[in-house]
Amino acid sequence: MSIEAKNITKRFGSFTALNDVSLEIRSGELVALLGPSGSGKTTLLRIIAGLEALDGGAVLFDDEDATERSPRDRRVGFVFQHYALFRHMTVFENVAFGLKVKPRLSRPSKAEIGNKVHALLKLVQLDWLANQYPAQLSGGQRQRVALARALAVEPKVLLLDEPFGALDAKVRQELRRWLRRLHDEIRVTSVFVTHDQEEALEVADRVVVMNGGRIEQIGSPEEIYHHPANPFVIQFLGKVNLFHGRVHGGRARIGPVEVEMPEHAAVQDTPAVGYVRPHEIEIERTTPDRRAVRALISDIHPVGPVVRLELIRQDDGERIDVELARERYHEMKFEKGEEVFIRPRNLRIFLKDNPP
Amino acid sequence: MSKSLKRSYRTKHPTTEPSFVRRTLITTALLFLGLFLFAPLAAVFAEALRKGLSAYLAALVEPDALAAIKLTLLAAGIAVPLNLVFGVAAAWAIAKFEFVGKNILMTLIDLPFAVSPVIAGLIYVLLFGLQGWLGPWLAAHDIRLVFAVPGIVLATIFVTFPFVARELIPLMQAQGTEEEEAARVLGANGWQTFLHVTLPNIKWGLLYGVILCNARAMGEFGAVSVVSGHVRGVTNTLPLHVEILYNEYNFVAAFAVASLLALLALVTLAAKGFVHWESRQYDAGRARAEGVGETA
Numbered sequence: 348m349s350i351e352a353k354n355i356t357k358r359f360g361s362f363t364a365l366n367d368v369s370l371e372i373r374s375g376e377l378v379a380l381l382g383p384s385g386s387g388k389t390t391l392l393r394i395i396a397g398l399e400a401l402d403g404g405a406v407l408f409d410d411e412d413a414t415e416r417s418p419r420d421r422r423v424g425f426v427f428q429h430y431a432l433f434r435h436m437t438v439f440e441n442v443a444f445g446l447k448v449k450p451r452l453s454r455p456s457k458a459e460i461g462n463k464v465h466a467l468l469k470l471v472q473l474d475w476l477a478n479q480y481p482a483q484l485s486g487g488q489r490q491r492v493a494l495a496r497a498l499a500v501e502p503k504v505l506l507l508d509e510p511f512g513a514l515d516a517k518v519r520q521e522l523r524r525w526l527r528r529l530h531d532e533i534r535v536t537s538v539f540v541t542h543d544q545e546e547a548l549e550v551a552d553r554v555v556v557m558n559g560g561r562i563e564q565i566g567s568p569e570e571i572y573h574h575p576a577n578p579f580v581i582q583f584l585g586k587v588n589l590f591h592g593r594v595h596g597g598r599a600r601i602g603p604v605e606v607e608m609p610e611h612a613a614v615q616d617t618p619a620v621g622y623v624r625p626h627e628i629e630i631e632r633t634t635p636d637r638r639a640v641r642a643l644i645s646d647i648h649p650v651g652p653v654v655r656l657e658l659i660r661q662d663d664g665e666r667i668d669v670e671l672a673r674e675r676y677h678e679m680k681f682e683k684g685e686e687v688f689i690r691p692r693n694l695r696i697f698l699k700d701n702p703p
Numbered sequence: 704m705s706k707s708l709k710r711s712y713r714t715k716h717p718t719t720e721p722s723f724v725r726r727t728l729i730t731t732a733l734l735f736l737g738l739f740l741f742a743p744l745a746a747v748f749a750e751a752l753r754k755g756l757s758a759y760l761a762a763l764v765e766p767d768a769l770a771a772i773k774l775t776l777l778a779a780g781i782a783v784p785l786n787l788v789f790g791v792a793a794a795w796a797i798a799k800f801e802f803v804g805k806n807i808l809m810t811l812i813d814l815p816f817a818v819s820p821v822i823a824g825l826i827y828v829l830l831f832g833l834q835g836w837l838g839p840w841l842a843a844h845d846i847r848l849v850f851a852v853p854g855i856v857l858a859t860i861f862v863t864f865p866f867v868a869r870e871l872i873p874l875m876q877a878q879g880t881e882e883e884e885a886a887r888v889l890g891a892n893g894w895q896t897f898l899h900v901t902l903p904n905i906k907w908g909l910l911y912g913v914i915l916c917n918a919r920a921m922g923e924f925g926a927v928s929v930v931s932g933h934v935r936g937v938t939n940t941l942p943l944h945v946e947i948l949y950n951e952y953n954f955v956a957a958f959a960v961a962s963l964l965a966l967l968a969l970v971t972l973a974a975k976g977f978v979h980w981e982s983r984q985y986d987a988g989r990a991r992a993e994g995v996g997e998t999a
Binding site for chain 1: 881882884885886887888889890891892895899900903904
């Protein structure tokens with residue numbers, strides 16, 4: 348089922364959680380809503396589920412207006428951040444709940460319910476825990492029970508609120524790959540909320556970056572990471588260094604780098620900022636370039652396969668973070684306190700007052 | 704040096720007070736309890752049985768006493784279920800929904816705790832009594848509330864109003880609304896959600912509230928005394944009957960009836976203890992299971 352959110356506005360008192368947000372989700376897609384806390388991503392998810400009333404706009408399921416439909420009639424599966432399993436019911440009863448509360452006419456028989464629940468528990472690989480209570484399960488197991496429970500009613504849409512938020516790093520990684528495989532298997536339209544950019548980029552078909560109740564960018568993980576629409580998206584997707592400069596007549600001069608920017612041909616002498624990721628900066632001991640920036644290595648942190656260097660620019664005193672592959676670091680043998688030249692390899696430039 | 708070391712080894716619990724402090728505190732507490740709780744309780748039974756078991760039983764089966772017992776059971780039998788329903792509804796509304804006037808509702812629920820029961824009784828007399836606001840209308844329709852059984856039931860409902868709601872509100876607030884939302888999304892209607900999700904989660908708190916509510920309903924004196932009119936065998940509840948007997952210097956009978964109320968208190972305490980223990984077991988079991996689950 349496809350979902351469309353049209354000009355959705357939601358206020359909590361004087362706080363505007365969503366400001367005229369529009370979004371289309373195609374049938375069978377796995378979409379991530381990514382943003383910092385307070386960006387409105389969970390509110391949008393709850394509005395799609397019908398758990399939150401909206402102050403303006405509409406929600407369409409398969410091009411049909413579902414704004415006034417109660418959550419019972421929307422045929423959505425919702426997985427809560429803290430699972431919200433029924434604590435006094437066993438795993439089996441939890442998963443069976445959605446089937447047991449169906450109106451008598453459409454309710455499956457006891458045997459059918461039993462078969463279905465066991466099939467779902469097999470799908471989430473928890474068949475052996477059917478008679479345990481939620482409190483007896485680990486976080487990852489609870490999460491999978493919550494998912495099986497949501498799938499039991501054969502939802503047309505699966506909505507997941509920070510599905511891996513409360514899990515430790517290793518389980519998180521396993522579960523999100525598992526979710527991706529599960530989605531490839533059952534192909535139900537799915538939307539999940541996350542504040543972890545890595546999770547969004549790894550799992551989703553498309554990523555919706557949200558901030559302050561608005562959508563900043565919608566695109567494939569590739570597009571979002573490599574062609575960020577604005578400074579917010581760049582900064583939210585990972586560590587980034589800022590180089591200040593100016594744009595004048597279709598050319599940008601950012602520190603040592605000069606770039607053609609034909610799209611800004613009309614711009615006259617405007618301040619601009621170039622954004623560079625830590626792994627996109629070269630460090631050299633010597634350089635033919637007279638304009639190269641000098642910097643002092645102030646700290647070195649080896650972190651597994653990479654080495655993170657903290658540098659202080661000698662001209663304006665700003666901090667620069669650089670990430671080197673371990674091999675390169677050992678080859679160059681940089682030391683703390685050493686003075687080097689830095690050169691950004693890949694700059695994304697935005698005008699300061701007028702982001703495109 | 705070695706002496707102080709030895710000393711610190713000897714006191715196994717570094718945070719407890721010296722033993723003489725502990726003993727003094729415990730003795731004070733026990734003396735206080737004995738003087739103000741155990742002695743009166745023992746006195747009630749001793750006085751009641753002073754003229755032997757047959758006099759004791761006679762005082763209980765005498766018609767006026769039986770009528771008082773019946774009336775007390777009737778008042779509690781109406782007040783407790785009503786306040787159970789009201790308490791659950793109010794707690795549900797306050798804990799799970801946001802609405803205008805929520806604070807006013809909370810304050811109103813607390814009102815019977817804040818107001819002296821005698822005043823509560825007086826309010827009913829002023830409202831429904833013959834000289835009261837609604838008195839003439841009620842009299843014209845031949846309805847008697849004050850100085851009759853309905854007045855006693857009304858007063859009992861009023862004073863026991865907060866018990867169930869007060870017990871449930873913090874519990875339901877702590878549990879949040881996620882489970883209910885999950886049930887709704889899974890297709891449960893409001894009644895199914897309440898019956899299968901909310902109620903099982905609050906059952907121990909509810910039982911606790913009902914026990915306290917019942918104890919108060921049966922033991923209430925002040926409010927009931929004002930609206931009762933003390934008609935023997937008709938509008939006397941157990942506590943009022945005790946007062947009348949006592950004022951008539953019929954001490955054995957007074958204490959015999961009082962012993963019933965004392966027994967009720969003991970049963971209430973036992974039931975309360977049991978529910979508390981049972982719910983603790985339930986929580987402890989869950990906590991233990993939780994610990995196992997986390998390490999697994």
